[in-house]
Amino acid sequence: MxxxxxxxxxxxxxxxxxxxxxxxxxxxxxxxxxxxxxxxxxxTRHAGATYQQHIDAINRCNSLPLRQHFDDIGSVEIRNAAAELLNVPHASVALTQSASASLQTLIRNYNRLQAGDQVLVSDLDYDSVANAMRWLARQRGAEVVELSHPHPVTYDNLMQSYREAFARNPRLKLMPLTHVTHRTGLVMPIREIAALAREHGIDVVLDGAHALGQMEFDLEALGIEFAGYNLQKWIGAPLSLGLTYIAPARIGDIDPDMADSRFALDDVRSRAPYGTPNVPAWLTLPTVFAEHKAIGxxxxxxxxxxxxxxxxxxxxxxxxxxxxxxxxxxxxxxxxxxxxxxxxxxxxxxxxxxxxxxxxxxxxxxxxxxxxxxxxxxxxxxxxxxxxxxxxxxxxxxx
The missing domain is CATH 3.90.1150.10 (Aspartate Aminotransferase, domain 1)
Incomplete structure (x- = not known):
């Protein structure tokens, strides 16, 4: 310290x-x-030992502590701590199994895309995200617009490529945007691109998989209303943990996943894929978050x-x-x-x-x-x- x-x-x-x-x-x-x-x-060694302790405890106790505490209290407290990591309202976050799962549920349940609209996919988007966008376009009768980023890349020619793409395709309604691209490591100017997209009526789904934990950011200041993250790269959590973020004012634009009725319609957790979570991994998160903060x-x-x-x-x-x-x-x-x-x-x-x-x-x-x-x-x-x-x-x- x-x-x-x-x-x-x-x-x-x-x-x-x-x-x-x-x-x-x-x-x-x-x-x-x-x-x-x-x-x-x-x-860390300490986080790994904590994870193993939770595995052993859940294995010994089975469903009793989950039914009595985790399902209704412990999971909510952990979700709230994850929201605080992002500095967003508690109710805007749900835990998932990965960034890909988070982004896929946002894309497949986006309900504002109609036949004749366009979606934008770029060469630097993660494969599962790009494929989800193409799937959504097929399901809704939309057109896929492919964008190739300039090389060598500069801030100016990167921004110009988006200006031109938006101007050429006035029916664009939805696009993924990768904060840190997994292929080259390029960091995208999220705030500027999101603002430009907003001017053209285009919603952005942010892929923050490589950003969370190694970059400081403010989602509200960035103008981001939909995002997916994981906790296993730079936060230091066990594998199998991700986050979905939906700005409270936009919850109605993402349908409950597969008509999930476990939670209220205004609860982001209804937009997360249903399934028994990796409870020991969830229970390790308070330790992981404390270590992340202690490092700086x-x-x-x-x-x-x-x-x-x-x-x-x-x-x-x-x-x-x-x-x-x-x-x-x-x-x-x-x-x-x-x-x-x-x-x-x-x-x-x-x-x-x-x-x-x-x-x-x-x-x-x-x-x-x-x-x-x-x-x-x-x-x-x-x-x-x-x-x-x-x-x-x-x-x-x-x-």
């Missing part, structure tokens, strides 16, 4: 003693250097991840044969950034070489208009020395 009181996030991001103490809270299996924390993050929250976490990103990107930009796909505009990047080897056509093969020859675990990403790439995502146990190993490998492999 003393570190947090004395240091701002940018200073703390460079305090290796602080991050060594953070890293010591995690159990890490010996093996390759993990630069693929974008999939999901680790729980998204401000400190995000500063650290961006610092580690800058360490390798600043050097990689000077390496012939390496193309970094995300600009250094602070409005457009966070800790996740992708690159590619310009002298090697098969990026998947280069991912394998990084692993086999240099003990570096990254992940290949395809599907964006700018082409296949390799995503690098450091985590809270990543050290500058490990990042330097990546740079050294890029220098050698790029030849």
């Amino acid at each position: 003393t570190d947090l009181l004395l240091s701002d996030p940018s200073t703390l991001a460079r305090d290796e003693g602080y991050w060594q103490r953070i890293a010591a809270q995690y159990d890490v299996e010996p093996g390759p250097i993990n630069l693929e924390y974008g999939y999901f993050g680790r729980m 929250g998204a401000a400190v976490k995000g500063a650290r991840l961006s610092y580690l990103r800058d360490l390798w990107v600043s050097q990689a930009r000077d390496i012939e044969g390496i193309e970094v796909l995300v600009p250094d505009d602070p409005r457009l990047y966070c800790g996740i950034t992708s690159f590619r080897f310009t002298r090697h056509a098969d990026q998947a093969a280069m991912v394998q070489r990084l692993l086999n020859e240099y003990n570096l675990f990254t992940v290949g990403r395809e599907g964006s208009a700018c082409g296949p790439c390799i995503r690098v995502t450091p985590g809270f146990t990543t050290t500058p020395a490990e990042v330097q190993q990546l740079v050294d490998a890029l220098r050698q492999l790029s030849r």
Whole structure:
């Protein structure tokens, strides 16, 4: 706590003693250097032990504590704590099993789309989200408009691509918008795009899967009324937890999921898919939220991840044969950034070489208009020395 009181996030991001103490809270299996924390993050040792304790307790006690306390009291208290994490009204949030589940229920139950309307899908949207939008269009007789983002991307040409798309397609009514794109790591200017969409009568469903926990944001200030998140990447929760957000004034525009009647029509929980939740994981959330706050929250976490990103990107930009796909505009990047080897056509093969020859675990990403790439995502146990190993490998492999 003393570190947090004395240091701002940018200073703390460079305090290796602080991050060594953070890293010591995690159990890490010996093996390759993990630069693929974008999939999901680790729980701390304490959170993992707490999770296991809840698994054991629920297994011993079975349904009695769930019926007597969790269903009507405990689950609500935990939901409220999740809403406070987002700084939104308690009644605007429901817990789900993942960001994908959250976004799919928002999309399939959106009731304002009619035959002849248009929906927008981009090359940087998550596959399950884009597929859900295409499914919705088929069901409602709407047209799908495909948008490819410019490359190399800048703030100005990104905004211009949306201005042009909105102007060309006056029947647009709905679009997903990804806060941090999973393919390249590009951070979208959410507030500006959402405002532009609103001017054209277009509703936005925000995919915040990679943003929550590493970026500070205010949903109301961003102008976002529908959003889906997960808690397993940068918050540090067990797998199988997500959040659905619906602004209270817009609850009527999302139907109850599969005509769910468990909750009142104005209760967001009726918009979440029905099923027995992973109760031990839910019960672990208060511990996880407390740890997130103790580290310094998204401000400190995000500063650290961006610092580690800058360490390798600043050097990689000077390496012939390496193309970094995300600009250094602070409005457009966070800790996740992708690159590619310009002298090697098969990026998947280069991912394998990084692993086999240099003990570096990254992940290949395809599907964006700018082409296949390799995503690098450091985590809270990543050290500058490990990042330097990546740079050294890029220098050698790029030849």
